[in-house]
Amino acid sequence: MTFFLHPRLEADSLWVHSFGLCQLRLLNDQRFPWLILVPQVAEVIEWTDLEAEEQSHFLAELNWTCDLLEIWVHPFKTNLGALGNLVPQFHFHVIGRFREDEAWPGPVWGCGTRLPYPDPQEQVETLRNLLLTL
16 A cells, blocks of 8 residues: 555645654644644554554654754644544644744634745745754
């Protein structure tokens, strides 16, 4: 079986990097620094669909992603989550939160209207350069 990215993830986010297991993607919404990890494994719906070794790789890549978020925006709090209600393909959100953001202290899901980056490729390049420092 071949890995395919869900069309909604493709439409709402930008590819930043491929780790050994996951694609690292940036949600195109400048209101929140929001990264997404998507295991490049076919037909993975739940965390438990990953093999034990894949889960270990995923956790390492999640830690790198959290480190990247920290050096990118220095969030007050990092929110982590995997819902999958709208996009059944397993993907994991890593979101930087600030007391000043429009959703604080509530969840970001369903808050307001997405505001795309004026130059999303600039953000992608920034993240790629920061990955070199990890």
